[in-house]
Amino acid sequence: MDRKTNFAATLNDALADEMSALVERVQRSLVVVRVGKHGVGAGVIWRRDGLIVTNQHVAGHHSLFGRAHLQVTLADGRDFPARLLAQDPEIDLALLQIDDQDSPAAQIADSRAVRVGQLILAVGHPWGQLGFVTAGVVSGLSQAQTRGPRGSVDIIRSDVSLAPGNSGGPLVNAGGGVIGINTMIVGGDLGVAIPTQVINSFVEGVLGDLTLPARRSRVETEKLV
Amino acid sequence: MSQSNDNNPLIALSDAMAEAVAKAGAATLLVDARRRLPASGIALSADTLLTADHVIERDDDLGVMLPDGSQLTASVAGRDSGSDLALLRVKGATLAPAEPAPQPARVGQLVLALGRPTPEGIQASQGVVSAIGGPVRTGRGGLLENYIRTDAIPYPGFSGGPLIDAAGRVLGVNTSGLARGMALTIPAGLAWQVAAALAEHGSVRRGYLGVRSQPVDLPPTQKQALGRDQNTGLLLVGIEDDGPAAQAGLLVGDILVGIAGQPVSDPDELLARLVGALVGQPTPVEVLRGGQRITITVKIGERK
Numbered sequence: 001m002d003r004k005t006n007f008a009a010t011l012n013d014a015l016a017d018e019m020s021a022l023v024e025r026v027q028r029s030l031v032v033v034r035v036g037k038h039g040v041g042a043g044v045i046w047r048r049d050g051l052i053v054t055n056q057h058v059a060g061h062h063s064l065f066g067r068a069h070l071q072v073t074l075a076d077g078r079d080f081p082a083r084l085l086a087q088d089p090e091i092d093l094a095l096l097q098i099d100d101q102d103s104p105a106a107q108i109a110d111s112r113a114v115r116v117g118q119l120i121l122a123v124g125h126p127w128g129q130l131g132f133v134t135a136g137v138v139s140g141l142s143q144a145q146t147r148g149p150r151g152s153v154d155i156i157r158s159d160v161s162l163a164p165g166n167s168g169g170p171l172v173n174a175g176g177g178v179i180g181i182n183t184m185i186v187g188g189d190l191g192v193a194i195p196t197q198v199i200n201s202f203v204e205g206v207l208g209d210l211t212l213p214a215r216r217s218r219v220e221t222e223k224l225v
Numbered sequence: 226m227s228q229s230n231d232n233n234p235l236i237a238l239s240d241a242m243a244e245a246v247a248k249a250g251a252a253t254l255l256v257d258a259r260r261r262l263p264a265s266g267i268a269l270s271a272d273t274l275l276t277a278d279h280v281i282e283r284d285d286d287l288g289v290m291l292p293d294g295s296q297l298t299a300s301v302a303g304r305d306s307g308s309d310l311a312l313l314r315v316k317g318a319t320l321a322p323a324e325p326a327p328q329p330a331r332v333g334q335l336v337l338a339l340g341r342p343t344p345e346g347i348q349a350s351q352g353v354v355s356a357i358g359g360p361v362r363t364g365r366g367g368l369l370e371n372y373i374r375t376d377a378i379p380y381p382g383f384s385g386g387p388l389i390d391a392a393g394r395v396l397g398v399n400t401s402g403l404a405r406g407m408a409l410t411i412p413a414g415l416a417w418q419v420a421a422a423l424a425e426h427g428s429v430r431r432g433y434l435g436v437r438s439q440p441v442d443l444p445p446t447q448k449q450a451l452g453r454d455q456n457t458g459l460l461l462v463g464i465e466d467d468g469p470a471a472q473a474g475l476l477v478g479d480i481l482v483g484i485a486g487q488p489v490s491d492p493d494e495l496l497a498r499l500v501g502a503l504v505g506q507p508t509p510v511e512v513l514r515g516g517q518r519i520t521i522t523v524k525i526g527e528r529k
Contacts (some may be wrong), residue, residue, distance in 0.1 A: 117242045117337055139342065140348040141346055
């Protein structure tokens with residue numbers, strides 16, 4: 001092999017190694033969300049103290065089935081009953097809490113630094129295949145119309161192929177940082193993710209409301225018993 | 226942040242791809258010339274841009290939006306439906322021209338398709354070069370010597386936009402208007418050639434010989450007379466009265482094997498050669514007649 005071929009082969013190996021290490025890292029903070037006997041959705045461990053972000057349309061129907069039916073399975077196989085802390089149908093987000101103080105939290109990246117064309121991975125459970133990985137690039141940064149007081153929300157579009165079961169799973173950058181949560185709120189053939197910036201303000205809003213019970217929020221918050 | 230790891234090739238690749246999109250995106254423009262969703266265009270010079278011919282549905286009031294959001298009015302400098310390319314001129318503009326790739330696309334190469342059909346910003350999809358095809362007749366009197374197929378998603382409004390390599394250089398022009406809606410990419414070399422012809426003449430001139438022909442295998446003796454490794458030629462089975470071929474003295478039974486110093490072994494190759502500068506010019510046509518190789522000068526006509 002000449003030097004150029006040699007370098008290319010080494011580079012390919014290095015890329016493959018980085019990719020598999022990255023996928024392994026991301027899968028650790030990916031959870032399976034089950035509601036009753038319905039299919040599976042995905043979720044991301046947002047904080048070490050057991051806070052999990054998923055899609056509203058994945059977790060939101062749980063009140064129909066009762067609290068015990070909302071269940072979360074971690075990548076290490078542990079099962080937890082989950083509480084629905086809050087949900088916001090307008091941006092398709094839900095915040096869950098499990099009783100675990102040492103959860104493998106995801107690395108959260110700043111979605112404001114996202115650029116069109118950058119490499120991304122989506123991880124989820126499409127058609128029930130757990131931890132399934134698809135790769136692509138950020139296709140566009142735009143806004144989607146919403147039905148609610150916001151009117152619109154920032155979204156990240158990607159060309160990764162998504163299917164039911166990817167909902168609630170992370171969209172991650174080449175460093176393994178979560179830049180958004182895949183969702184299905186908008187139709188079309190483009191994958192759509194809610195950026196972490198939007199998710200962070202949702203999470204902070206919920207937590208702020210929980211510590212200041214008097215304050216009303218747009219977010220529909222369940223009372224903690 | 227912990228992500229700025231210079232030794233991670235995955236991050237380096239990701240950064241390079243985003244950089245490539247930023248670079249080529251600066252030369253990717255919105256072209257508003259049809260009723261439905263606008264399409265895309267590629268800046269060729271400070272005041273010209275290339276787009277797909279099929280996205281031009283009107284001749285005036287063509288809108289062009291630059292990456293910075295400024296809106297300009299363009300006029301049609303030339304169109305060629307045969308290759309589905311159109312050249313637009315934007316008076317007084319200072320567009321940032323795209324850089325064509327120095328090498329043709331290769332199968333397996335990492336590519337990005339870009340488009341700017343909305344004011345919201347550049348759009349991209351990623352894939353690899355799946356195949357290089359051609360020649361193919363386009364059904365509009367044109368012939369693409371070759372074309373690029375990729376597995377990048379052709380989003381609505383991507384027609385007229387660039388296919389780029391990982392360094393942001395243009396490998397070709399994407400269009401869904403040539404092959405019944407199937408997306409393909411016109412190679413940059415060909416697209417730039419067509420653009421030059423459009424800038425000069427306003428159209429791509431296609432030549433006319435006035436012959437009917439069919440491909441035939443060359444017998445060993447004929448090949449010997451030709452003196453090169455060429456297995457087929459075009460047997461002339463009809464010569465149009467008063468056509469360029471008749472006037473130059475070509476005869477039924479001649480086997481056409483070359484034109485303008487280039488070998489011709491099938492009808493598509495002849496069609497491909499009969500384009501551009503040689504139209505209207507006395508051009509050497511190489512034929513086999515009675516086992517001899519002879520060269521006859523034909524003044525190529527123009528096909529209307």
